[in-house]
Amino acid sequence: MQIAVFGLGFVGLTTALGFADKGFSVRGYDINKERCAEIASGKVPFFEPGLDDALARNLGKTFTIAESAIDAAYKSDICFFCVGTPGLSDGSADLAHLLSAIDSILVTVSKVCVLVVKSTIPPGTLKERIMPYVRAKGANNPLAVNPEFLREGKCWDDFMNADRIVCGVTDDTAKNVLMKLYMPFDTPIHFVEPNTAEFIKYLSNSLLAALVSYSNEMALLADAIGDIETARAFRILHEDRRLAGAGINTYIYPGCGYGGYCLPKDTAALDAVALKKGFTPQILEGVISLNNEMPELTARKIARVAGGKTEEIGILGLSFKPGSDDVRDSPAAKIIATLIRDGYVSIHTYDPLAMREFQNTFGLSITYCTSVREVCETCKVVALVTAWEEFKGIDKTFPDIRFVDCRYFLEN
Numbered sequence: 001m002q003i004a005v006f007g008l009g010f011v012g013l014t015t016a017l018g019f020a021d022k023g024f025s026v027r028g029y030d031i032n033k034e035r036c037a038e039i040a041s042g043k044v045p046f047f048e049p050g051l052d053d054a055l056a057r058n059l060g061k062t063f064t065i066a067e068s069a070i071d072a073a074y075k076s077d078i079c080f081f082c083v084g085t086p087g088l089s090d091g092s093a094d095l096a097h098l099l100s101a102i103d104s105i106l107v108t109v110s111k112v113c114v115l116v117v118k119s120t121i122p123p124g125t126l127k128e129r130i131m132p133y134v135r136a137k138g139a140n141n142p143l144a145v146n147p148e149f150l151r152e153g154k155c156w157d158d159f160m161n162a163d164r165i166v167c168g169v170t171d172d173t174a175k176n177v178l179m180k181l182y183m184p185f186d187t188p189i190h191f192v193e194p195n196t197a198e199f200i201k202y203l204s205n206s207l208l209a210a211l212v213s214y215s216n217e218m219a220l221l222a223d224a225i226g227d228i229e230t231a232r233a234f235r236i237l238h239e240d241r242r243l244a245g246a247g248i249n250t251y252i253y254p255g256c257g258y259g260g261y262c263l264p265k266d267t268a269a270l271d272a273v274a275l276k277k278g279f280t281p282q283i284l285e286g287v288i289s290l291n292n293e294m295p296e297l298t299a300r301k302i303a304r305v306a307g308g309k310t311e312e313i314g315i316l317g318l319s320f321k322p323g324s325d326d327v328r329d330s331p332a333a334k335i336i337a338t339l340i341r342d343g344y345v346s347i348h349t350y351d352p353l354a355m356r357e358f359q360n361t362f363g364l365s366i367t368y369c370t371s372v373r374e375v376c377e378t379c380k381v382v383a384l385v386t387a388w389e390e391f392k393g394i395d396k397t398f399p400d401i402r403f404v405d406c407r408y409f410l411e412n
């Protein structure tokens with residue numbers, strides 16, 4: 001079977017290499033030429049454990065980079081669209097990249113080539129937006145939606161050992177092709193209506209976001225009550241046998257708000273769909289609204305510990321979570337921007353992986369240090385914003401520093 005994958009970011013490159021590793025012939029294409037060249041030279045353009053080995057194993061064999069979208073789609077049996085679906089200003093999902101990627105191949109693909117949207121799209125999108133768009137162009141290709149549940153930092157493992165595969169299909173051709181493709185993964189596969197498949201992805205992300213906001217609200221309440229060991233209380237909560245050992249516990253823990261590419265935009269997009277359908281989702285709106293407040297509340301917490309505006313403030317951690325160099329919607333950026341807005345002029349930062357990406361993305365006027373030590377030798381107030389393992393115990397090494405543990409991490 002010949003597969004084409006459009007968009008070679010976290011989801012697309014993982015998908016392409018995952019199928020290639022199972023022996024399928026895969027051509028990948030990205031409009032970002034630099035990204036294509038980097039991958040074609042054997043380099044993964046972002047930090048993601050396992051992908052570099054998978055690329056080395058498959059490049060030039062089962063996986064190649066196509067010269068153009070048409071070249072990738074030519075004689076393909078199935079096309080996966082893994083491009084970004086960022087949020088628009090009203091919260092709704094921007095489908096421009098997706099529609100443009102689909103446009104770029106319609107002239108080439110055979111009538112039976114299955115077009116599969118792997119990008120996250122809100123419930124109703126395949127049937128109400130994509131299908132009419134494709135049909136209006138005179139293409140009758142089978143369409144499907146196959147949401148991806150992988151986590152950054154664990155992309156490869158999550159894709160190769162998924163706990164479930166969800167496919168929203170409209171006909172048997174799409175179902176049969178997807179069945180064949182996922183057969184070697186030996187994972188439960190669910191064929192459902194497209195709206196259901198899209199909804200399952202948002203059920204998942206909105207629940208994770210709700211757990212984070214619930215935990216943050218409880219931590220704020222604990223502060224208001226006083227004399228509560230918040231981190232300890234959460235750890236004891238995790239001992240409940242209904243939760244014990246569950247990976248979801250990482251979300252039932254306070255911090256400085258959820259960030260990254262998925263939860264903020266997906267919760268906003270679901271809210272936008274709900275409002276458009278005349279339904280006001282009260283819990284979801286509360287989840288989003290508390291999360292939007294978290295950078296401000298966290299910056300205030302840091303400011304309370306700092307002496308004055310001239311105080312040199314250290315920020316440890318810039319990526320949206322440990323084990324990743326992704327800084328998209330990172331709470332660190334919003335917290336730092338709030339501190340700068342409030343007049344704190346001397347901010348020193350360090351992150352084990354994400355400093356270059358952070359600097360290129362936000363261009364904030366801060367100092368980038370070469371180590372945790374350098375931050376701690378410069379600043380008397382240091383906020384821990386991303387829970388990197390290497391920051392653990394730092395309070396013992398530098399007992400004179402006033403740490404603001406925004407991730408409830410140090411006493412763990």
Ligand SMILES: NC(=O)c1ccc[n+]([C@@H]2O[C@H](COP(=O)([O-])OP(=O)(O)OC[C@H]3O[C@@H](n4cnc5c(N)ncnc54)[C@H](O)[C@@H]3O)[C@@H](O)[C@H]2O)c1
Nearest residue numbers: 007009010011030031032083084085097101119120148152
């Ligand atoms: N990152 C995650 O953890 C994750 C997890 C599950 C689902 N998703 C969803 O998957 C989708 C992709 O996310 P990502 O993190 O991989 O994004 P990404 O930004 O890492 O990658 C998207 C890629 O698509 C490319 N692209 C844009 N337009 C294109 C076009 N017309 N043709 C070919 N390539 C094009 C971009 O250049 C970019 O390299 C999003 O809808 C996201 O919500 C992401």
